[in-house]
Amino acid sequence: MSDAPDRRPGQAGVDRSRVPVPGAGQAFRFPPIEKSALPNGLRVWSITHAAIPLTSLLLLVRRGAASDPRGREGLAALTLDMLDEGSGDRSAIQMHEALAAIGAQLDTDIGPDASLLGTTVLSRFADRAMHLLADMLVRPALRDEDFSRVRQLRLHRLMQLRDMPGALADRTFTNLLYGSHPYGHTPLGNEVSLADMAVSDVREFHESILRPAETTVVAVGDCDHETIHRLAADAFGGWQGYAPTLTESGNDLPHPARLNVVPRPGAPQSELRIGHVAVPRSTPDYYALVAANMILGGQFVSRLNMNLREDKGFTYGARTAFEFRRQPGPFTLQVSVHTAATGRAIEESMVEIAGIRGRRPVTAEELSVGVAALTRGYARNFETAEQIARAVTQLLVHDLPDDYFAQFVPAVEQITPRDVMSAAERHLHPERLTTLIVGDLDAIGDSLPGLGLGEPVILHAAV
Amino acid sequence: MKIAFEKHTLANGLDVILHEDRGCPIVAVNLWYHVGSKNEVPGRTGFAHLFEHLMFEGSAHHDHGYFQPLQGAGGTLNGSTNADRTNYWEVVPTNALELALWMESDRMGYLLPALTEAKFSNQRDVVLNERRQSYENRPYGMVPMIVLAALYPPDHPYHWTTIGEVADLHAARLEDVRDFFSTYYHPANASLAIAGDIDPARTLALVKAHFEEIPAGAAVRRVRPAAPALAEEQRLVHEDRVELPRLYVSWHAPAMFAPGDAELDLAADLLANGKTSRLYQRLVFEHRVATDVSAAQNSREIGGFFQVAATAAPGHSLAEIEAAIVEEIDRLVSDGPSEVEMERGRVQAESQFMFRLQSVGGFGGKSDQLNAYNTFLDDPAFFERDLERYEQVTRESLVDVTAFHLHHGRRVALSVVPRGRTELSLPNSTKADVA
Numbered sequence: 002m003s004d005a006p007d008r009r010p011g012q013a014g015v016d017r018s019r020v021p022v023p024g025a026g027q028a029f030r031f032p033p034i035e036k037s038a039l040p041n042g043l044r045v046w047s048i049t050h051a052a053i054p055l056t057s058l059l060l061l062v063r064r065g066a067a068s069d070p071r072g073r074e075g076l077a078a079l080t081l082d083m084l085d086e087g088s089g090d091r092s093a094i095q096m097h098e099a100l101a102a103i104g105a106q107l108d109t110d111i112g113p114d115a116s117l118l119g120t121t122v123l124s125r126f127a128d129r130a131m132h133l134l135a136d137m138l139v140r141p142a143l144r145d146e147d148f149s150r151v152r153q154l155r156l157h158r159l160m161q162l163r164d165m166p167g168a169l170a171d172r173t174f175t176n177l178l179y180g181s182h183p184y185g186h187t188p189l190g191n192e193v194s195l196a197d198m199a200v201s202d203v204r205e206f207h208e209s210i211l212r213p214a215e216t217t218v219v220a221v222g223d224c225d226h227e228t229i230h231r232l233a234a235d236a237f238g239g240w241q242g243y244a245p246t247l248t249e250s251g252n253d254l255p256h257p258a259r260l261n262v263v264p265r266p267g268a269p270q271s272e273l274r275i276g277h278v279a280v281p282r283s284t285p286d287y288y289a290l291v292a293a294n295m296i297l298g299g300q301f302v303s304r305l306n307m308n309l310r311e312d313k314g315f316t317y318g319a320r321t322a323f324e325f326r327r328q329p330g331p332f333t334l335q336v337s338v339h340t341a342a343t344g345r346a347i348e349e350s351m352v353e354i355a356g357i358r359g360r361r362p363v364t365a366e367e368l369s370v371g372v373a374a375l376t377r378g379y380a381r382n383f384e385t386a387e388q389i390a391r392a393v394t395q396l397l398v399h400d401l402p403d404d405y406f407a408q409f410v411p412a413v414e415q416i417t418p419r420d421v422m423s424a425a426e427r428h429l430h431p432e433r434l435t436t437l438i439v440g441d442l443d444a445i446g447d448s449l450p451g452l453g454l455g456e457p458v459i460l461h462a463a464v
Numbered sequence: 465m466k467i468a469f470e471k472h473t474l475a476n477g478l479d480v481i482l483h484e485d486r487g488c489p490i491v492a493v494n495l496w497y498h499v500g501s502k503n504e505v506p507g508r509t510g511f512a513h514l515f516e517h518l519m520f521e522g523s524a525h526h527d528h529g530y531f532q533p534l535q536g537a538g539g540t541l542n543g544s545t546n547a548d549r550t551n552y553w554e555v556v557p558t559n560a561l562e563l564a565l566w567m568e569s570d571r572m573g574y575l576l577p578a579l580t581e582a583k584f585s586n587q588r589d590v591v592l593n594e595r596r597q598s599y600e601n602r603p604y605g606m607v608p609m610i611v612l613a614a615l616y617p618p619d620h621p622y623h624w625t626t627i628g629e630v631a632d633l634h635a636a637r638l639e640d641v642r643d644f645f646s647t648y649y650h651p652a653n654a655s656l657a658i659a660g661d662i663d664p665a666r667t668l669a670l671v672k673a674h675f676e677e678i679p680a681g682a683a684v685r686r687v688r689p690a691a692p693a694l695a696e697e698q699r700l701v702h703e704d705r706v707e708l709p710r711l712y713v714s715w716h717a718p719a720m721f722a723p724g725d726a727e728l729d730l731a732a733d734l735l736a737n738g739k740t741s742r743l744y745q746r747l748v749f750e751h752r753v754a755t756d757v758s759a760a761q762n763s764r765e766i767g768g769f770f771q772v773a774a775t776a777a778p779g780h781s782l783a784e785i786e787a788a789i790v791e792e793i794d795r796l797v798s799d800g801p802s803e804v805e806m807e808r809g810r811v812q813a814e815s816q817f818m819f820r821l822q823s824v825g826g827f828g829g830k831s832d833q834l835n836a837y838n839t840f841l842d843d844p845a846f847f848e849r850d851l852e853r854y855e856q857v858t859r860e861s862l863v864d865v866t867a868f869h870l871h872h873g874r875r876v877a878l879s880v881v882p883r884g885r886t887e888l889s890l891p892n893s894t895k896a897d898v899a
Contacts, residue, residue, distance in 0.1 A: 014673070014674075015566065015673050015674050017525035017566075017574075018525070020525075020563065020567070021562045021563045023537050023559040024559045025559065026538070026557050026558070026559050027489055052487045052822075053821050055819070093749070094740075094745060094749070098740055102804075102808055103811065104811040104814065104816075106738075121819070122815065123814065123815055123818060150749065150752060153752065153777070154748070154755055157708065157755040157775075157777060157778070158755070160707045160708065160778070161603070161707055161708060161755075161775075163707055164603040164705050164706055164707055165602070165603060268601065269596045269600050269601050270593075270596050300531075301531040302532045311529070314586050314589035314590060314593070315593075317590060317593045317598075337597050338593075339593055339596065370532065370535075373535075373536045373538060376538065377537055377539075377557055378490075378537075378555075378556070379538070380488055381488070381538075384488045384490065384822070384823055384824070385822040386822070387822075
């Protein structure tokens, strides 16, 4: 039979009187980016990362959901979704077959400020992949019957989201914070705006917004720049386009109520979102806020998670995030809690936000753990060709210098506890925080007055 | 295409597998314990997973949370439990290898002294929250509970899900935890794989220094239930907070790596995965009766199940979808896959295996794969042969396996419908029993 718990260290065991301290790491180096451009304005960037015979190709377009016209929320994402539904005289099925024949899975991604289209393939298929991506972006078929099918699927998706409390919370919260501002909707759009769309909107968007001057081809992997440039020139050279006029809308931001509830009778958990509009990527306090967020709610051992999950057992996980966008993005605290714990979870969340601003000073030890989490494992984020390619798109979206990644660790290491608290004080405003609960109002109603957030506004879910 | 490695077995039975990859200054440490929910008994389900949580709550020489030292050193880490095994891993910068080995060996060898009633009770609450968030409070979330209970008899260890039953989680006691640890968490029931920026000789010496002192436990008896079989079709209906009805059709299928497993994996793709699949084109693209469709050959250690799922578009019935699934399976059996479909399957398999060589750590990384092959087959070199068994699938073998396993009269057909709308289920469905 086994003999636990009386296991004793043998002669050759290690010192278990203390946890080992790792030695110094190496300085992080980011590989060089080679760059060129086509006469039509399309940029071509590549990095050689030849560990295995794979090539990752990404097309980055610096236009996203914030470019949706008013009343056509969801148009950018829908257009992106339609790019693989046939091109030239190729039907949608034929396009899918062409991708599958080279083992390619198409990745598309859209955020408020940018759109991404890409794939990773065995390197011997890189030329075919490049041509397929070009066919998608430059000459998509955008047929009416494909449009109606894709639109219908997106409407069904919206319908499904009604029963996903997390998605409901995200969509409602976005709308609370931003209202009619270009950031005021999630890329999927809403049922009304999707119903109002016609295929002519998609063609117009493609024609006027998705242009070579807004686009960069990023190639990383078992490739060389000369070949990539030649492939890109071959595939994209004929793409004409004028630079679109920028319609920077200066929408006023709304002033949401401090407490909002979307009732979900019988819900076993409440989805909570607490936050407000914060800062753009260009903020001079970027590094201090990244460190502040790590300490507050950016890792398992953060103040928020240790409080709500490990100490109180309210939740499976709690976190915070600053979204750094081209215009001011949101600060959001996000947690899903057992219904009965809703009121207390909100109280504790407020305590933690107040704490990081100075009420519970950040210690050197806490900062050290947070900085270590941000910096010591930095190299992990750049292991695969696709990770490196995606990292490069960050430089493009936010106009960052080529040495941004190499400079990240030294910049974060210079942050002090004072920097963290004063950045938190400048950019986190308890009196401006909006709280949203998606949960069982009947079960939690009694705990709300005690929060001191005023009368709750009862919302219907934003569809 | 292969993952080069060296394998050693310590005197206490711990398998140690080392793979050198200097591409990135990181090391992946990955540890598998050959225990999962199939080692549980009715009345004590959910236990293997609850125990996994407790492994993060401190050990005798580090009676604090497991995350902090490793995240502080720049690592990322996680673990998971499934029916057959529990894995724990961290990916750390090169200089933190010793730390990772220290932490893993301390919890393997010295967990019990740090285990308290308070920690146990708290993690039980966390797991109950996890069950709410991932299953109870999620649309279609309870489907695994229903399907597994219908496919497997109550005394078969795949009958219950890894998260376990609420009553069983409440009934679990601290003494159960101690017994569980002694039985399953020892070096002879474990496999340690290390991949990345390592010098193998130095790494082996470090592993020995940290793990050799931990004694082996008794060999774990293999779980060997009678092979399950469905005598007839089961039609079930479950009402849920969903907008659209969804149909899940499931059949018993070969175990992982067993004959027929690769065939059904390819059949799943060509039937229902992605925009080139037959059911996608028919149901989603052409007729628009479904909003989505998918299929999977869910192969596990001692058995598998094949499942097709499709969500009905508004105004369309699950009966229409079911008829299409039956027809496409019949057509696959009678006409076989096309040459285009076979070639696509080959290229996709080659690509998928190449993608799996990109990462040293995390779920599905090279270290995880080495441990999987070692734990289930006692053969870490199986990667190459794994790809080969896909390349060796022929039109004939695919047809034969599909015909044999995907029998229309021996399957579980579950309709999940909006509350109050049982008329949307397949005809003659009985209400599913779900806790």
